[in-house]
Amino acid sequence: LGCKKSLDINQSPNYPPVESATMETLFPAAVLSTAGRVGGDLSIVCGMWAQYWTQNNNSSQFRNVDTYDLQSASAFVDGPYTQLYAGGLYDYTTGLALANTSKNYRYKLMYTVMKAYTYQVLVDLYDKVPYSEAFQIGTILQPKFDDGYTIYQALIKDMDDALSKDYRTGPWTDEQRATDFVFGAEELKEVQFDYWEKFANTLKLKMYLRMVNAKPAEAEAGIRALYGANAKFLDISAQVNLFVNVPNKSNPFFEYNFRRLNTPDNLKASATFTSWLDKNADPRAKVYFGVDNPVPSINQGDYLNGSTHPEYNDAVNVVVKANDPVPFISAAESYFMQAEALERYFGGAGAKDMYDKGVAAAFAQVKITPPASLLVTYAYPATGNFETKLEAIITQKWASMFGSHGLEAFFEQNRTGYPKISAVYSDDPAYIPGQIVYAPNGVTGEGNFPRRFVFPDSEVRRNSNTPAAVPITTKVWWGK
Amino acid sequence: TVTSQEDKLPIPGVSVKLVGAPGGAVTGSDGKFAVKAPSSVKSIQFSFIGYITQTIALTSSSNVNVVLTSDSKGLNEVVVTALGVNRERKSLGYSSTVVNSEEINRAAPTNLAAGLQGKIAGVDISNTSGQPGGSSKVILRGFASIGGNNQPLYVVDGVPINNARPGGEAPVGSIGDLTDNYDFGNAANDINPNDIESISILKGAAASSLYGSRASSGVILITTKKGQSGKLKINFSTAASFTQVSIVPDLQDQYGQGWGKVNYIAENGSWGPKLDGMNRPWGSIVDGDQQTKSYSAVKSNFRDAFDTGKEFNNTLSFSGGNDNSTFNVSYGNVYSDGILPGKNDTYKRNSLTLGGSTKYKALTITGTANYIGKNTRSVQTGQATSGIGSSFYEDILQIPVDYPIKSFQDYNAKFNNVNDYFSPFSQNPYYSINENGSVFKSDRLYGNVDFKVKATDWLTMQFQQGADLNNIGVKLFNAKNAPIAGSWAGGGNDEAYNRQASVGNVVEGSERYFEYDSKLNAIFNKKIDSDFDLNGLVGMNFNDRGSRALYTGIENLAIPGFYSISNSANDPTSTNTETHRRIFGMYASATLGYKNYAFLTLNARNDWSSTLPTKNNSFFYPGANLAIILSQAFDLSAAKISLLKVRAAYGKTGSDTDPYRIYNTLQRANIPLGFGNIISPIGGVAGYSIADRLNNQNLKPEISTETEFGGEIKFFDNRLGIDATYYSRVTNNQILPIGVSPSTGYTTRVVNFGKVRNRGVEIAVTGTPIKTKDITWDLGYTFSRNRNVVLELPDGLTSVDLNSAYNARFVAKVGQPLGVFEAPVPTYDPQGRIVVGANGFPLVAPTNGEYGTSQRDFVMGFTNRFTYKDFSFSFTLDYRKGGVFYSGTADLLNFVGNDPKTLYNDRRTMIIPNSVRAVTGANGQVTYVENTIPISEANFNANYYTSQGLATAYQNRILDKTFLKVRDITLSYSLPKSVAKKIGSERATITAYGRNMFTWLPKSNRTIDPEVSNLGNDLASEFGEFRSGPSTRNFGLSLNLTF
Incomplete structure (x- = not known):
């Protein structure tokens, strides 16, 4: 009947077949997934918990965040998870397989590091996530969850494997270089893979530092090994800096909160952060909040109290621009981590230098030259004890992670306890500027801060291997 | 003889x-x-x-x-059954309902679905919007397919036609996805009801299976009017009516503009102080001026915001012929201007039909060609894309109850314009209907040509070729505007708020649909002996159809008011979608009649579909039905029974799936951010991601199995008749994408999935209590009750999501009806008291609670026709009981404090009744103590919005779906023949009519007509509505003349 042939018309004319996937097209897609979520809603949520900004009392978009009331089904919990797995990580995994098959060690390193970074974010947020059984489509529909430490070890091993290959020679076209949204810029042409190596080393450093509470011996061994091998760390930011003020092509924080919400005024300056900037007369206030003197601001999470705080109506706005980059690891962060590592394991030699470089990089990234007086204020407490130094390092790191890097500030607070938790609310005369306060409408009970995300709904409902629910206030495996 | x-x-x-x-x-x-x-x-x-x-x-x-x-009420009714074969109704072993032209057109509807509402048991028809030319949802015997299509197949004169809803082809969320925001009507509604001779409804598998896989949700068989031999006949019908809003939300009338009991003038809600009727200034302050009015609720505020629309519906037809040839020509024209002020909600339709048939010896050729030209302008419903433009219905809901909505109509005037509008949280609703809009144009051609050759006295060969081609152009546009910095809406208000700028956009789209259907039949009809006769057919069918959609758009206009793709600093973005599918079928059907009172029909079809994997693309489905007319077999006249018929049917239908669900694909990187997206290319580099849907190379066809029993009885010379049917249909191996754990790399996967069972009864009663020379009183009553239940879900899943909005979900769960609502509920302590947090607001339970199903308890229809001499009075009632729906309108009205439900406790400071707080003791033991923390009146409003009041908010957002409507009500007068003759007319009837004149809703829903939905016209729309426009009613006059 010849009908067999006439019925063979079921290849989609709208989408290319999966077999046509290449390393060159998967990588940029996957990096945008990571950047879109890490620098978008995750930074909005976790930056709220790091108390850079708070919910405007006259609107309600992020009230559930400012009350720590994020359920499994919340788009804040489920959305990033879904995109990072089904978007980012699956593309990294597929691209990595292609790189392995074709022995393209350049892409292998790029894919491995970005995959490790993305998993690290997920582990640090959700504590346990699927790893060993993830992406086994056809055989495993309900992957088991692995604990964070196991995943960390696997990621570090993967990076070591990628670093052990020859990723500096071999063909590499300008077109391929352009697919590298992190270090693919023309001016980095000669040093592109030096930077991927540094990114890998710095990411390993970050992961070892995360382990200092839970796995102190392993953390120390890992960091000593890095230094022993004379590892180079990032001196520029590993970031996506290609965003422009065009719809659908902007910084994700901007696109989400400023372009696509019904009002660009949902987020307002939190008194926690502005009080600290104000106390130090830090000129970054102008960049972060658009004004030299960021007052008035709203006490963190105090949106129901507008009637007794008429000044809340005039609270300053948060400034995130359409062309702001999304950092994965910033130069400042790299220096601050090195300072901490030197203090922890190497007697502090060179820590002050790294701290100063960190502060300088933090100002450089917002294109401000810090006044000399401020550098005195922020001077490294070289004579202080370890905790004093760590507090200075982490506090400066916190002050540098405003915007699309806010997620990391939340992690670091969970790891180190800095900025400190305040004994009183920020409207109390005894309040010490910059200390974290418990949001007055919090649903977790006074003093029970969010320390993680609960398991996302799309696993809870579709994967019977999802572990039993753990409250949002329980620290993740590496938490302090 | x-x-x-x-x-x-x-x-x-x-x-x-x-x-x-x-x-x-x-x-x-x-x-x-x-x-x-x-x-x-x-x-x-x-x-x-x-x-x-x-x-x-x-x-x-x-x-x-x-x-x-x-006998007009008798059984010789010839009905069109599967594949256009005329059969006597008596021989059918399944329930079949025929509605004739007069019934359909009684109240001059512009589409056929409106003409059927309330008139047929087992058929659920909703008008999904008040937009002129908007879509209808037609569901036969309940929803069966979870992911597929539940719309029936429309067949005109034996040939299937396209029933697509434009804007549904492009990928979800792309610029070509118009599903939730623009309703340009489903294609079946294009047909001019005046051209319809009759409609047969085939509900069950037994009836519809010969139509193949597309008929698995039933078939609407349309027979168009044909020419008859005899003198030239001219028919003219004209109708003119007014359109008004029917159901508008009830608004509270106690509290005025403001928030937290304070008159923040910039607020878009009625959470202000108590209304007191005093003269006070209101609205924005412009150049130091402010308007003054009484501080009291505006009566009929919402209703008065709308206009009275008008609708004209004309058809002129000619027909005639001789013994060998007949012809008919019909021209129809509809013009409708909806309920919004201005011309941005209009519907124009021109339809031209040409038909003819001719006989030469044994050959009969019949052909019909229809042209339909449509021009629709529709305003946006649903959620506007923030930052691009605004939507009328979202804006109008946010106007405080004491602000006269109509006063904003002059949207350029002082206090009303972009700079001055009182709230920076919303926009003047009249701005969007005047400055934003859409234009939809379509040219559609469909028809068929049919050759019949009578080979012998018992065998006829038939070849029929149909085509349906539709070309559509769509343009959508939103104006660019932003309040000047420092103006009232530009931050110069009492809350220093800035209104989000609207950057404007323009989208140009083109859609093309095609469908070709060919079939070849051998039809036989043979009397075997004096007792037995056999008739039936053997045939084959080839169907080829598809679509193309191309949409291109820009946002951020460079030159305001100029709507062209070139007018932006941004590059245009495009999306193109093609679909193409083919199906080849072979079928046979035979009816064996015994002594004209027992009829056994056997039928079977095998399909080969392009959308299934090659190895599984062939599927076979048989059926059988039996009809016995006991009143013919035995003399029951003594019992005053004029007809007694019993019937039984068993049948299967097979169904394929959508195209392109077999092979996996890549997709251009499009990263959803929560709000907004990042779309590749970025920095001049393209990115492709593995698509999130896992397709399936092992798909099998869906098979439904249906058993049906029924009977028909008529008494007293057919004065009273009852027709009852029971059916049970199990749909197996449904094909649909279900959610999958994202850590597999996919978010959905296409599977053959579970089982859904629909069981129900349909009862139709007809009666003629009075029949004299002058007076006739006819009654009709229909009752249907469908119970569906999900019997199985795959992979040990307990539920599968069908649709959602915010935190409410519409899910399929084992053991429950298809479509259960799940949404947040409060946490309760072991004694059932609500647990509140430190601020006194109820805490949300970790898992959602159930809020009921969308399934109705039952549906009833009642038709009544009373004729006295030349007068005739008729009406149709449509009652649908039970079920719930989500209302996005209620969501917004609760948020802004306009809903009467927000008057609870007179909005005073209160402690949540019967509430407790959890106290954790030193040993970790949790105990519950009485809650003493009040919610202050300043924060009372937060109870009614999902951010703070999430635990209880859904109680006011998921509403009862029950309604009772008077679908049509008509009073006709047929001019006496003598008078009619004077104008050369054979028959002249003048009718006053009303459509959807009255609607009753239950107390718990005073918000919106549950029929409306902007979520399409299939299962997803059972979820409810998201800020749709109100429903409408029509009343007018029509004149029918026959020459």
Whole structure:
């Protein structure tokens, strides 16, 4: 009947077949997934918990965040998870397989590091996530969850494997270089893979530092090994800096909160952060909040109290621009981590230098030259004890992670306890500027801060291997 | 010889009985009979099903010529069954309902679905919007397919036509996805109801299976009017009506503009102080001026915001012919301007039909060609894309109850314009309907040509070719505007708020649909002997259809007011989507009749579909049905039973799936951010991601199995009739994408999935309580009850999401009806008291609670027609009981404090009734103590929005779906023939009519007509609505003239 042939018309004319996937097209897609979520809603949520900004009392978009009331089904919990797995990580995994098959060690390193970074974010947020059984489509529909430490070890091993290959020679076209949204810029042409190596080393450093509470011996061994091998760390930011003020092509924080919400005024300056900037007369206030003197601001999470705080109506706005980059690891962060590592394991030699470089990089990234007086204020407490130094390092790191890097500030607070938790609310005369306060409408009970995300709904409902629910206030495996 | 009064043709099979003596005969194919009558016999009785029985006094003449008159309520009704074959209704072993032209067009509807509402058991028809030309949702015997199409197949004169809803082809969320925001009507609604002769509804598998896989949700068979031999007949019908909003939300009238009991003037809500009727300033302050008015609720505020629309509906047709050839020509024209002020909600339709048939010897050729030109302008419903433009319905809901909505109509005036509008949280609703909009144009051509050759007296060969081509152009546009910095809306208000700028956009789209359908049939009809006859057909069918959609858009206009793709600093973005599918089918059907009272039908079809994997693309589905007319077999006239028929049917239908669900694909990187997206290319580099849907190379066809039993009984010379049906249909191996754990790399996967069962009863009662020369009173009542239940879900899943909005989900769960609502609920302590947090607001439970199902308890319809001489009065009631829906309108009204439900406790400071707080003791033990923390009146509003009041908010957002409507109400007067003749008319009728004139809703829903939905017209729309426009009613006059 010849009908067999006439019925063979079921290849989609709208989408290319999966077999046509290449390393060159998967990588940029996957990096945008990571950047879109890490620098978008995750930074909005976790930056709220790091108390850079708070919910405007006259609107309600992020009230559930400012009350720590994020359920499994919340788009804040489920959305990033879904995109990072089904978007980012699956593309990294597929691209990595292609790189392995074709022995393209350049892409292998790029894919491995970005995959490790993305998993690290997920582990640090959700504590346990699927790893060993993830992406086994056809055989495993309900992957088991692995604990964070196991995943960390696997990621570090993967990076070591990628670093052990020859990723500096071999063909590499300008077109391929352009697919590298992190270090693919023309001016980095000669040093592109030096930077991927540094990114890998710095990411390993970050992961070892995360382990200092839970796995102190392993953390120390890992960091000593890095230094022993004379590892180079990032001196520029590993970031996506290609965003422009065009719809659908902007910084994700901007696109989400400023372009696509019904009002660009949902987020307002939190008194926690502005009080600290104000106390130090830090000129970054102008960049972060658009004004030299960021007052008035709203006490963190105090949106129901507008009637007794008429000044809340005039609270300053948060400034995130359409062309702001999304950092994965910033130069400042790299220096601050090195300072901490030197203090922890190497007697502090060179820590002050790294701290100063960190502060300088933090100002450089917002294109401000810090006044000399401020550098005195922020001077490294070289004579202080370890905790004093760590507090200075982490506090400066916190002050540098405003915007699309806010997620990391939340992690670091969970790891180190800095900025400190305040004994009183920020409207109390005894309040010490910059200390974290418990949001007055919090649903977790006074003093029970969010320390993680609960398991996302799309696993809870579709994967019977999802572990039993753990409250949002329980620290993740590496938490302090 | 026995002949028929109607067509003067001989009637075979008439039973001829001698009165008062045994013996009789049956007429032959020429209508002749012979019988030997003893002299004692004085008369002979002639009876034939569907004809009035006649008794003739026997004369000495040996030749008796009898003319039987058909009984209009009888059974000889010839109905169009599968594949356009005419069969006598009596021989059908399944429920079949026919609605004729007059019934459909009684209240001059512009689409056929509106003409069927409330008139047929087992059919659920909703008008999904008040937009002129908007879509209808037609569901036969409940929802069965979770992920597929539940719309019936529309067949016109034997040929399937396209019923797509434009804007549904492009990928979800792309610029070509218009599903939630623009309703340009489903394609079946294009048909001019005046061109329809009759509609048969085939609900069950037994009836529809020969139509193949597309008929698995039933078939609407449309027979169009044809020319008849005789003199030229001219028909003219014209109708003009007014359109008004029908149901508008009830608004509270106690509290005025403001928030937290304070008159923040910039607020878009009614959470202000108590209304006191005093004269006060209101609204924005412009150049130091402010307007003054009484501080009281505006009466009928919402309703008065709308206009009265108008609708004109005209059809002119000519028909005629001779013994060999007939023709018909019809021109129809609809113009409708909806309820919004201005011309941005209009519907124009021109339709032209040409039909003809001619006979040459054994060959009959019939052909029809229809052209439909449509021009629709529709305003946006649903959620506007923030930052691009605004939507009327979202804005109007946010106007405080004491602000006269209508006063904003002059949207350029002081206090009303972009800079001055009182709230920076919303926009002047009249701005969007005047400055934003859409234009939809379509040119559609469909028709068929049919060749029949009568090969022998028992065999006819038929070839039929149909085509349906639709070309659509769509343009959407939103104006660019932003308040000047420092103006009232630009931050110069009492809350220093800035209104988000609207950057404007323009989208140009083109959609093309095609469908070609060919079939070849051998139709036979053979009398085997005096007891048995056999008829049926064998045939094959090839269907080829598809679509193309291309949409291109820009946002951020460079030059305001100029709507062209080139007018932006941004590059345009495009999306193109093609679909193409083919199906090849072979089928056979045979009916064996025994003595004209028992009929057994067997049928079977095999399909080969392009959308299934090659190895599984062939599927076979048989069916059988039996009808026995007991009243023919036995004489039941003593019991006053004029008809008693029982029927039973068993059948399967097979169904394929959407195209392109077999092979996995990549997709251009498009990263959803929560709000907004990042779309590749970025920095001049393209990114492709593995698509999130896991396709399936092992798909099998969906098979439904249906059993149906029914019966029909008529008493008292057909004055009372009851038709009852019970059915049970199990749909197996449904194909749909279900959610999958994202750590597999996918978010959905296409599977053959579970089982859904629909069971139900349908009862139709007809009666004629009064029938005299001058007065006739006809009644019709229908009752249907469908119960569906999900019997199985795959992979041990307990539920599968069908749709959602915010935190409410519409899910399928095992053991429950298809479509259960799940949404947040409060946390309760073991004693059932609400647990509140430190601020006194209820805490949300970790898992969602259930809020009911979308499934109705039952549906009833009631038609009534009272005729007195030349007057006729009719009405149709439609009552649908039970079920719930989500209302996005209620969501916004609760948020802004306009909903009467927000008046709880007079909005005073209060402690949540019967609430407790959890206290954790030193040993970690949790105890519950009475809650003493009040919610202050300043924060009372937060109870009603999902951010703070999430635990209880959904109680006010998921509403009862029950309604009772008067679908149509008509009063007609037929001019006396003598008067009609004076204007050269054979028949002239003038009718006053109303459509959807009255609607009753239950107390718990005073918000919106549950019929409306902007979420399409299939299962997803059962979720409810998201800020749709109100429903409408029409009333007007029509005139029908026949020359």
